[in-house]
Amino acid sequence: MRTIGPSELIINPDGSIYHINLKPEHIAPTIIFVGDQDRVEKVARHFDHIEFSTQKREFKTIVGSIKNKRFTVISTGIGPDNIDIVLNEIDALVNIDLKSREIKNQLTSLEIVRIGTSGSLQHDIPVDSIVLGKYGMGFDGVLHFYQNQGIFETKLENAFIDHSGYPKERSRPYIVKNNPILEEKLLSEQIFAGITATAGGFYGPQGRVLRLSVQDNLMNKKIENFKHGQLRITNMEMETSVIYGLSRLLGHRAVSMNAIIANRADLTFSKDPYAAVENLIRYTLDKLSS
Ligand SMILES: O=P(O)(O)O[C@H]1O[C@H](CO)[C@@H](O)[C@H]1O
Numbered sequence: 422m423r424t425i426g427p428s429e430l431i432i433n434p435d436g437s438i439y440h441i442n443l444k445p446e447h448i449a450p451t452i453i454f455v456g457d458q459d460r461v462e463k464v465a466r467h468f469d470h471i472e473f474s475t476q477k478r479e480f481k482t483i484v485g486s487i488k489n490k491r492f493t494v495i496s497t498g499i500g501p502d503n504i505d506i507v508l509n510e511i512d513a514l515v516n517i518d519l520k521s522r523e524i525k526n527q528l529t530s531l532e533i534v535r536i537g538t539s540g541s542l543q544h545d546i547p548v549d550s551i552v553l554g555k556y557g558m559g560f561d562g563v564l565h566f567y568q569n570q571g572i573f574e575t576k577l578e579n580a581f582i583d584h585s586g587y588p589k590e591r592s593r594p595y596i597v598k599n600n601p602i603l604e605e606k607l608l609s610e611q612i613f614a615g616i617t618a619t620a621g622g623f624y625g626p627q628g629r630v631l632r633l634s635v636q637d638n639l640m641n642k643k644i645e646n647f648k649h650g651q652l653r654i655t656n657m658e659m660e661t662s663v664i665y666g667l668s669r670l671l672g673h674r675a676v677s678m679n680a681i682i683a684n685r686a687d688l689t690f691s692k693d694p695y696a697a698v699e700n701l702i703r704y705t706l707d708k709l710s711s
């Protein structure tokens with residue numbers, strides 16, 4: 422059995438894992454990811470009981486329960502690179518024996534739900550609505566650093582690359598499906614569903630122009646126009662592709678839910694983004710705890 426060295430799996434003196442400062446007992450079967458550390462308490466406000474709370478850097482965690490169902494809610498901060506840290510460390514807490522530094526024989530599969538914010542790319546998906554990502558489309562490149570055979574939707578990727586004339590000097594966009602059983606639990610007629618695109622930045626990588634021009638100012642239009650059967654790219658944010666990709670590789674079940682706070686096609690922004698997020702928190706917790 423392979424032993425994982427101290428430079429690769431870093432354990433703090435108190436026995437917690439390096440960045441997120443958690444121990445195995447802090448990982449509930451259902452994990453909620455939020456970007457903003459202040460959103461952790463907004464989720465936990467709905468818990469009947471709170472058992473633990475901690476924070477290191479942008480990674481704030483509260484463990485609690487609703488009707489005896491246990492949740493760990495953790496802030497991931499901004500961006501796909503942070504998901505690489507949080508998801509690998511959470512997986513290590515359940516699937517690696519921290520004492521022997523060996524991978525366990527019996528692996529645990531977690532339910533992972535992102536409660537995030539995002540920009541809509543479609544005129545008919547307005548601000549303050551909710552979008553569930555059936556697929557994550559990664560412009561970020563993180564999944565290309567892993568052995569990723571069998572998890573990508575290659576046909577769909579090729580159709581998008583042909584449609585958009587995606588620049589060769591960027592990393593190849595990759596597409597990974599969510600967990601359909603968890604999707605069924607979370608979907609309803611009240612919300613939109615489609616491909617959630619993930620960018621490695623908020624401005625240029627999402628086609629926003631302030632002082633700097635972008636390499637291809639038609640890219641958002643091409644993303645908006647892409648159709649594959651019934652599927653289209655609904656929204657853009659900065660985490661979903663890596664959540665879906667790493668969850669598939671590690672055997673976890675993930676779905677990403679986003680409150681639409683900006684409409685990029687209409688150039689509009691929510692008048693009350695906090696109310697939109699609160700609405701998504703209530704919707705998601707209700708579905709997960711019923
Ligand atoms: O509100 P959160 O969950 O952080 O999500 C979105 O907001 C951040 C950018 O403002 C990115 O993390 C993006 O994905």
Ligand SMILES: O=c1cc[nH]c(=O)[nH]1
Nearest residue numbers: 538539540658659683
């Ligand atoms: O447009 C948006 C809105 C929220 N988060 C993003 O990453 N993009």
